Amino acid sequence: MDQWKRCVSCLEEELPPQQFNTWIRPLQAIQESSRIRLLAPNKFVLDWVNSHYLSRINAYLNDICGNGTLSAVLEIGSRPSAAKTPAPGVLHPGMKGAPKQAAKESPAAGLESNINPNFTIDTFVEGKSNQLARAASIQIGDNPGVAYNPLFIYGGVGLGKTHLLHAVGNMILNNNPSARVVYLHSEGFVAEMVKALQNNTIENFKRRYRSVNALLIDDVQFFAGKERSQEEFFHTFNALFESQQQIILTSDRFPKEVTGLEERLRSRFGWGLTVAIEPPDLETRVAILKRKAMQLFNLDLPNEVAFFIGKRVRSNVRELEGALRRVIASARFTGKPISLDFAKEALKDMLAAHDKQVTIENIQKTVAEYFKIRTADLLSSKRSRTIARPRQMAMTLAKELTTHSLPEIGDAFGGRDHTTVLYATRKIAELKESDNRIAEDYGNLLRTLTN
């Protein structure tokens, strides 16, 4: 192995660090008697190294070991331990992905369960925005295949859909440890199917997925436009449905609205129970922060800090978690306790970047596009409802999302009085309660603007 190390030192010396780190560093070497097998992580890297560096590598090996005694050959692969965590205790933002590697490394073993044990129903914070989805998940966890089949959970990114999938998986496994429960991102399903087609193992692939007890598929909207995968998934769905095995699907939108899917799939997705997850309200965001601080860092996050972060970060739970990680990392680095001022300081760059995102102009543009009117209409003196309602909505969002004063907001809407802004915010608050359509429009706009 020394020869390879020396060869690497020579290359490190010769190449610019960037090239070295891109193409040489990821190679893993296995030395045999007369050759060194260099494992490249994928074909792209292999081809590149082959055409740009392999002759250099062999020239160095010749210099080091004498002509022809040792040569390098490239192949795709990795040493088994390569991606192992170097030490326990690594904090992970989360897990999501295909059991692709597991399936590849032990083809005979079929599917291993890839349910993340950390995503349980106990660690899922309940709020008004997700209580229906949570309740349905619990029922399914207790009675898979019977209660609701399929369960279809839809909502924006980072609101807990994946968490619920794993939570149901954990419940099913707790009740029946021998159950075959598979979590898969739809992209993982597609990728695996493509590989199975390439390797002529499509029959194994079909058998595997049609014999599970629970199939949890995330983000089905990514099936859009992939007809062969849809076809296969259609048959998998039917097989599981007919044998009363549980299916849970998630998407970023209502089943009927998932574009690029065959009608027969879309209609099946709606056969069981369809529930929405909405962005969490402030109280729920605060509860999530406190729970995560305890769960991930064993830390009791002060209420005022949780409220501060919860008020400023509203788009999704992942971003809340990102903010929390930053505050805690700063506290650990400086050894200072987490106070409100401390949190403000730690998050100031992140929040400043946020504030820059949401300007009144930006809000006006987004609202106008959403209601298919012109921005100029929002600023005009027109008072027809088709214009006035979006204008009130935009004013309310401006008050909610920016730090501008009411007179400034009024000014930005064609020089209106601050009492007009106040009236608009009250009107929208009232309508949100009484009119679902308005509530939904408001929610959509808020999501668009804060994501």
Add this chain to the structure above:
Amino acid sequence: MQQLPLGISLKPGISFDSFILGGNAQAVSSLQDCIRGDGESFIFLWGGSGIGKTHLLQSACRQAGDLGQAAAYIPLRQAADLAPAIFEDLDRLGLLCLDDVEQIAGNPAWEQALFNLFNRLMARKARLLVTADRSPAGLGLALPDLASRLSWGLNYRLQPLSEEDRFEGLLKKAAERGLKMPEETARYLLRRCPRDTGTLLDILDRLDRASLAAQHRLTIPFVRTHLGPDFKS
């Protein structure tokens, strides 16, 4: 005590040690924890060009290599010469460093590939370091699923160096090259050269060679003659 063999590099390697910390000590400490495996598994660094993002990622790769971990650095600035297929199975590596992720924002094939890679990396507990010229929220990604994932981790805005940091950094960098840099020459250079550290170090390399070739100390007149009045190369 083993004597160093001849031919060993005298050019100062890129490493955490050669990074001028300035206001970025916490970010660097988090990176080092991450590589050692007792910190976060995903860190996002952002800031303008010349602030040290590439240097930090290169250092991270090097440190991972020193610890025997497989690592790779992917310069997305060169995305046009690469292809999304480069992401395939990179979750086999223990550490992945993606530089200038803003370069692929809005490109559906790259965004989709990165989204898939992110999910696989997290599922396999591999580590990921990403840089961009702006915050995750400001990247303008077309795929909201990717945007929310990039906002998930620990996130640092890298701080530009203060005048004093730059001064001390320059003296340190000169010393690493075995160059004697008089303080007044350092002040002279800092007043005139571009404010990003990369350019400053390039200029230092040129002075290093010139000083060696001419066997001359780095006096202000010497520097002026060699770099020209406006420091254009």
